[in-house]
Amino acid sequence: MPAGGARRALVLLVDVALPLAAYYGLRALGVGSRPALIASALVPVVSAAVQFGRRRHLDPMAAFVTAVMLLGLVASLVSGSTRVILARDGWVTALAGVWFLGSVRARRPLVFEGARPLLEGRFRSDGTSWDVLWERSPQFRRIWRVSTVIWAAAMVADGAVRVVAAYTLPVDEVPLLNALLWPVTLVLLQVVNGVYYEIAGLWRITRPPPQTGWRCVGVPGS
Template sequence: MTTKTSKQSTFGPLIVDVAVPLGSYYLFKDAFGMSTFAALAWSSVVPALRTVWSLVRERRTNGLAGLILVVNVVSLVLSFVSGDPRLMLAKDGAVSSTIGIGILVSVALGRPMMTAGMKPFLVKGDQAKEAAWQRLASGRAAASAAFLRKERTFSVVWGVALLAECVARVVGAYTIPVDTMVWMGTVVMVGTMVLTFLVSGALGAGPMEAMVSAEVENGTEAEVAGEEVALPVEEAVAA
């Protein structure tokens, strides 16, 4: 993967989900003279289409994408019916809370939802690390119990953070002027993401990465030890 492609895959969703809705809101409202509600509604179309396109392109069910799609569609319909721009802003909080609840439920079921997104960053396509991850995740390694606790912790941090973001967005939607909350909602989201990346990295991903590296070394040492034991046996047979 080239650097350009990597940047596009990293920042593309951020641009479509944040920059486009925010910029189009002010364009529709100030340049085209639309009402606040109409500007908010139309600025949500692009993120909704992107979510649908991702589902069609991947041809499989994606937990996070599915949650976002359902909440966006339902909240958009409710907002059109009610005509309340504040409900439209609070909708973003509903997205966060639904995803957060989904993540916490996945932890309770023993299948932490955030693992799928975290694993590629820790394994980095390395076969030795992939094998080490599988040993740790399957319970066959000495550090498996600690590894699985950190895996759950990583998802729990994200689930709790998204629920907290929901509370902040909903409170802001009904207590702060709409024009102010449009850009402040983005600030809240970005701040939450940055803080959650740091906390989840320190409590979950960081220790897990160290365990994977240690397991790789243990696996290498075991292979070397096995070769050293096998060599004298082969020499004895030859003699």
């Protein structure tokens, strides 16, 4: 697995699996739902702090998610509401979707930046730099802007489901639902985007067919 993929898998483990294990582990020990939720919510924050301490750098998405989580924790402590903590993941996801949407008209949309380390020069590519493709192909630019809109819509919808679940389902069911929604949303996004890339012709741009032409054959006596 490429280093970038391994790093993303580790982040997913820390930010999704460990908080879930922490919550249900504490509940099994008899800890109340609100303290268990607060403790589990601190896991991604600690992860972000460790990342910053090691690299002296925090990528924008991690900084955004950490800031929203901290705000959610403060709001829950002030309000005293367990439901506010449960809804935190939904608000984080929905706000991230709005951020993705806002990047559509930026110099480079977020999905382009996220896909580039995984695909550029590796998957169905003739080796042409994506910077070159971005500058010379309006179709290439449009594909990544539309893909970013798809991601934004999916994240807002995912966030809305999480918020509704946080205020309607039994408290102990919500953390599990939140964890299960991530793979469902990501798989659907991969399928929808994969179909869109084929239809829109992304791979014809990154790996165009070889040029063919007529070869002149000399005619004896001509």
